[in-house]
Amino acid sequence: MKRLLICDLDNTLYDWVGYFVEAFYAMADEVVRITGCDREELLDDFRDVHRQHHDAEHPFAVLETKTIKRLFPGKNSGEIAKIIDPAMHAFNSTRKRRLALYPTVRSTLDQLRExxxxxxxxxxxxxxxxxxxxxxxxxxxYFSHIYCRERSASIHPDGTSSSEYLSQFPMRKVFELSHHQRKPNQDVLLEICEREGAHPHDAAYVGDSIVRDMMMAKRAEVTAIWAKYGTRHDRDAYDRLVRVSHWTPDDVARERLLSREAADVKPDFTLEHTFGEVLSVIAVKQVN
Structure with missing residues (x-):
């Protein structure tokens, strides 16, 4: 039985593409409705801001777009945020409706913890x-520790500081990784195993990406569990994501290189349909 399970989050425990794309475009379309701006120019601006911050989820990116700055000269971010608040609401309401765990995730996490x-x-x-x-x-x-990329240099337009925003979250669990500590760097995974007090052979990694997750796990000699179900995205949704993504030409070139390197990577196990299949992989007996 494995003693440590390292879980990717997006598209492994929930459908990130499906929720984020719908929420983002609901916001963007509402900005267009409110301001009358050109939609394609606005999307170009979003892409530029996302590239600047290396993050398609940069907080309040709309306030940094050239379009919004041009339309509201002399107004500060708080004032602009009030004007386009319906767009923020559109994002939040769509997120509330669309963001949900994949089937069996919670019950599986409960059993793993038990x-x-x-x-x-x-x-x-x-x-x-x-x-x-x-x-x-x-x-x-559920998680003893959370390893994620370091926070963005951004505050809420109402002036709320990051310390206030994070005050209710157990930050003692969090380790922020730099932009350079990226998948599929196996050293990051080996450091996680060392910090968690587990030999790589006693650990497993579950994730949806062959290129990033599985290649990293195989290189670190950690059991590689592919969440294949998390790769099944609507093609239109994925294309819309790429339209505003933070991926630069260099990122695309890097991805192509990694894809060639990962051509022969084969996961140790594949979860075809649900996260719950991981129970049999790490030898946890399911309870009826």
């Missing part, structure tokens, strides 16, 4: 987005 399997989260999403999703989905109690 069998004293140490659970750790590892994601390339940045801190604020991770805190938001883990809190909304009530996942924080």
């Amino acid at each position: 069998h004293n399997i140490r659970l750790v989260a590892h994601t390339e999403s940045k801190l604020y987005a991770v805190v938001d999703r883990l809190t909304r989905l009530d996942l924080t109690p």
Whole structure:
């Protein structure tokens, strides 16, 4: 039986693409309705802001777009935020409706915890987005530690500081990784195992990406469990994500190189349909 299970989050425990794309475009379309701006120019601006911050989820990115700055000269971010508040509401309401755990995730996490399997989260999403999703989905109690990318240099337009925003979250659990500590760098995974007091052979990693998650796990000699169910995205949704993504030409080139390197990578186990299949992989007997 494995003693440490390291879990990717986005598209492994919930459908990140499905929720985020719908919420983002609901917001963008509402901005267009409010301001009358050109939609394609606005989307170009979003892409530029996302690239600047290396993050498609940069907080309040709309306030940094050239379009919004041009339309509201002389107004500060708080004033602009009030004008386009319906757009923020559109994002939040869509997120509330669309963000949900995949089937069997919670019951599976419960069983893993009951069998004293140490659970750790590892994601390339940045801190604020991770805190938001883990809190909304009530996942924080399951993880002994959470490894994520370092927080964005951003504050709420009403002046709320990061310390206020994070005050209700158990930050003692969090380790923020730099932009350079990226998947599929096996050293990051080996450091996680060392910090958690587990030999790599006693650990397993579950994630949806062959290129990033499985190749990293195989290189670290950690059991590689592929969440294949998390790769089944609507093509239109994925194309809409790429339209505003933070991926630069260099990122695309890096991804192509990694894809070639991962061509022969084969996971140790594959979860075809649900996260619950991980129970048999790490030898946890299911309870009826």
